[in-house]
Amino acid sequence: MSKACQNAGRSPDSVDILAVSKKHPAISIRTLHGLGQRSFGENYVSEALDKMAELEDLPVEWHYIGPIQSNKTRDIAEHFDWVQSVDRGKVLKRLSTQRPDRLAPLQICLQVNIDREPQKAGVLPEQLPGLIELAHSLPGIELRGLMVIPKPASSTHDPRPSLAAMNELFRGQLDMDTLSMGMSADLELAVANGSTMVRIGTDLLGPRPD
Numbered sequence: 001m002s003k004a005c006q007n008a009g010r011s012p013d014s015v016d017i018l019a020v021s022k023k024h025p026a027i028s029i030r031t032l033h034g035l036g037q038r039s040f041g042e043n044y045v046s047e048a049l050d051k052m053a054e055l056e057d058l059p060v061e062w063h064y065i066g067p068i069q070s071n072k073t074r075d076i077a078e079h080f081d082w083v084q085s086v087d088r089g090k091v092l093k094r095l096s097t098q099r100p101d102r103l104a105p106l107q108i109c110l111q112v113n114i115d116r117e118p119q120k121a122g123v124l125p126e127q128l129p130g131l132i133e134l135a136h137s138l139p140g141i142e143l144r145g146l147m148v149i150p151k152p153a154s155s156t157h158d159p160r161p162s163l164a165a166m167n168e169l170f171r172g173q174l175d176m177d178t179l180s181m182g183m184s185a186d187l188e189l190a191v192a193n194g195s196t197m198v199r200i201g202t203d204l205l206g207p208r209p210d
């Protein structure tokens with residue numbers, strides 16, 4: 001990470017690391033937490049709730065980064081600190097209503113489908129303004145930024161234009177501070193293109209057990 005920041009001419013503390021712990025056991029989270037990692041990302045609600053129960057004694061910041069089914073929003077609103085994978089108004093409204101008053105507002109990133117892949121979650125860039133306006137109007141949630149899972153690099157696809165497009169989209173939003181972009185395979189490119197949070201699973205915890 002510090003090398004990626006150095007190469008991009010950025011300060012190392014300008015990018016946060018979210019440790020993606022899906023499919024890894026609670027003990028791995030405890031170990032990384034002991035080394036100073038505070039924020040963890042999970043993709044499956046019931047798996048995450050089990051680990052949270054096991055780790056009740058640890059002050060973990062929990063991020064939900066997986067697909068959101070409407071019938072899971074209550075569990076998400078009651079147990080997570082952040083949700084990065086919001087891509088529709090119905091889910092925003094449910095999270096807003098279901099966030100308990102005793103908790104701080106749920107921190108929200110809107111997921112953008114920058115490569116317009118039909119099978120992928122996320123809003124299209126032209127749908128973003130409407131969703132941003134809705135997010136600002138709802139209590140119990142706080143809009144922090146944008147999240148993206150770009151189409152991976154291959155012999156026929158250069159992901160850089162999409163990363164640059166996300167950076168531009170993000171810079172145009174004056175009230176956001178988070179661009180969640182970059183995973184193990186594209187961390188360097190993401191940092192070079194303005195990411196403020198990388199989501200790292202494999203390179204921190206090893207391959208996911210099945």
Ligand SMILES: *Cc1c(COP(=O)(O)O)cnc(C)c1O
Nearest residue numbers: 020065183184185199200201202
């Ligand atoms: C699994 C996952 C990651 C981490 O991917 P790695 O390649 O293991 O670093 C990041 N973001 C999301 C949304 C994921 O589902």
